[in-house]
Amino acid sequence: MSQLPILIAQQNKLFQAEGFDAEVIQIRTALALPALMSGELDFTTSAETTIRAAISGMPLKAIGFIGVRSSLxxxxxxxxxxxxxxxxxxxxxxxxxxxxxxxxxxxxxxxxxxxxxxxxxxxxxxxxxxxxxxxxxxxxxxxxxxxxxxxxxxxxxxxxxxxxxFIEGLQSGLATSVKKINENPARVQRMARVFVRSLEFTRSRRGDAVDFIIKQWQLSRRVAENSYDLMIKTFSPDGEAPERLVRILVDEVRRTQKIEREIALSDVVDFSFVREARNPSK
CATH class of the missing domain: 3.40.190.10 (Periplasmic binding protein-like II)
Known part of the structure; x- marks a missing residue:
């Protein structure tokens, strides 16, 4: 359910509104990141794991976050x-x-x-x-x-x-390859607009979201409402992650992997697309 906004975007044709014929597929993270690198996948929701990979040297970046608190x-x-x-x-x-x-x-x-x-x-x-x-x-x-x-x-x-x-931490979101950002920023920007709208839709339309959860997971209304209310507590208010949380993750990975080189936050995240989606420049 951590990808709830993405699933709701698919259900409500938010991808089509930005010109995407998007296929949302489930794939193990261990396979998703190489697929991003090869171009077989355009985007992944495994944003936290993408940052870990980027710290290790893979040319990938997180561009938005759904969850900034644990939903486990x-x-x-x-x-x-x-x-x-x-x-x-x-x-x-x-x-x-x-x-x-x-x-x-x-x-x-x-x-x-x-x-x-x-x-x-x-x-x-x-x-x-x-x-x-x-x-x-x-x-x-x-x-x-x-x-x-x-x-x-x-x-x-x-x-x-x-x-x-009580646990803050980066969760699912939106990530892509540096190659995609450099070669097709307009496509990345369109996906960022879908991403921001999906968050807004999920947060503001509780009834529709609960109805979707009931249908998607075959749950009772009581369970669906409880799950929705807990999940919403974990959402980023604006599609970004606090700089503090990104830095904590970077420092943790550097420490555990014994990486000595300095890593700038701009090496692993780029929230400019999400910011532009929230506040389009004239």
């Missing part, structure tokens, strides 16, 4: 009553050293645990796999996306923590 949820076996009770346990994540893994560790730190010593994270892929592992007792808890938290609750699991209540 920690769900657990019903016998677990607190995060502290997970000490010595196992937490299911989608993949190691990706957003779900990082957020699991951030949650543990917030509650005074040491994620390197007190828990083990297991990469289990899909939401269904993670929920099934908790139900079977193979793991004690899992990091899931909205609305999988409500689905997990309906299957008897316990919602322990909504990470967005």
């Amino acid at each position: 949820v920690l769900v657990s076996n019903p016998r677990i009553n607190s995060v502290a009770a997970l000490k010595g346990g196992k937490i299911a994540v989608s993949s190691l050293r990706t957003t779900t893994d990082f957020v699991a560790r951030d949650i543990l730190r917030h509650y005074g645990l040491n994620p390197d010593k007190d828990i083990v994270t297991f990469p289990l892929g899909s939401e269904a796999n993670k929920i099934a592992a908790v139900k079977s007792g193979a793991v004690d808890a899992a990091i899931v996306t909205l609305p999988s938290d409500s689905i997990a609750e309906e299957q008897g699991l316990k919602k322990l923590v909504f990470a967005g209540d």
